[in-house]
Amino acid sequence: MITYATDRSDINNGATSCAERTTACLQRIDERASLNAFLHVDADGATAAAAESDERFAAGLARPLEGLVVAVKDNINVAGMPLTCASRMLDGFRPLFDATVVERLRDAGAVIIGKTNMDEFAMGSSNETSAFGAVRNPVDESRVPGGSSGGSAVAVADGMCHVALGSDTGGSIRQPAAFCGTYGLKPTYGRVSRYGLVAFASSLDQIGIFASSLHDTAAVFDVITGHDPMDATSDPGAAGRALDVIASPHASPLRIGVLPRTAIQGCEPAIITAYDEAIERFRTKGAAIIEVALGHEEIWVPTYFILATAEASSNLARFDGVRYGLRAEHTDISDMTTASKTAGFGAEVKRRIMLGTYVLSSGYYDAYYRKAQQARRLISDAYNAVFADVDALFMPTTPTTAFSLGERNADPVTMWLSDYFTVSANIAGIPALSVPFGKDASGLPIGLQLQGALFHDERLMQIASLLES
């Protein structure tokens, strides 16, 4: 993995250049093509941007992220590059504008190197639902990188870029970050504009960051946060100040909430061992460890899948073959829509649209969708109560390390349970950060997760710095 902070000081003292770094990243992408991390690479655009960055460094005009090499998940608009959401439905689609996050990164001097592979429309936990082939884990190519932002996780873990953007609807940044050994931040809902992100489940979706260090995570966070009038759910608050916060001392004795043993008993032993070691590290740094019971754990995943599929069935109705995307020709307009959707969407996307349609349909709305919204309230309230007593809640990111390709495809529910520890943060809208923490006996990375109260993103990064070795 490569870190921007290190490169930036090397660029400043003449040891390397933005052009050199960008060329090295492009080479790495080529050499590691078997991982299938990228769907589009913009070598010319990245090379030109890097040359401009070098000029700015030379002129003393370097911006906050000058020369930072960024990969972008292929459900986020980058003008001038295709956008597919890893679906046949959007093969050939060219976005009209940069997403707000991309615009802000470019304005800060970043070099956009390409678009990363993902589960189709971000629906999956293993990156196997991509219409353009699965992504492979860089540590062991017979294993998955996690999903849905698998390509972004691999791009950072394998040194193809400094940082990558992903989207997290139920764990799609944190779970692949854990499986690949990077940091993965899902910010508070509303802190990062979703303008230019293809919607999956609008009340849960959040753009976030993969990085090899906390410092790089914080540097990007400070640039992409802040109000955006183009997103009606964007928080009106100011941009983040994570770099300042992670460098400052903790204000008061730290209280870390941990889960009772019963809540983690389904985890692999190596993950429990890492979890215990990390708790011990917090303790030696002076933190009080407090066992907390959130409750309602058994309904996290069912609540998530009802809400997410309901919203997806509505959001994906726009792919009707009229204005963009795949069209299957037909003489009748209604048949044309049905034929286009049927031809354009893969199996998991169809399954989720079907479930979402069902839970919103007359006669079942109260039993499923309304119930899930009530459950959402209970889950949010439980978090609010816990954050009155602790500064952060600490738990594993995933119950297992990266599983094998094909291992969980037979039963969708088994696949969905990979998201057991991640979905609740999206339900409550709170920030959550997966921190790489050791490896299992096969060398597969382990990720541990910190969750915090709404808008405590910077504080979470500060707390995570205690786990850095």
Add this chain to the structure above:
Amino acid sequence: MNTADIQRIAELARLSIPEADLEAFAAQFERILDYVGTINALPMDGVEPQTSINAIENVTREDVVGETASTEEALRNAPKKNEAFFKVPKVLG
């Protein structure tokens, strides 16, 4: 959940499930519903449904003309177009 139920949901979702796949799809759907239906075990009488997580309401802006996509740009990704319009099969007989 029988094959007729699956066909009805598919129709609502504007999807078509091949006849040969209906049985397997119904069985899988049944399993998924059993699983997500477990939320019904939790008593939720009197709990107010939560529809969004942030308290922002009625975001408005000044009604002024701004820069948007040109007609040409807006039609750039259209599968079929005719002059300044998206082209679709005949809607009214």
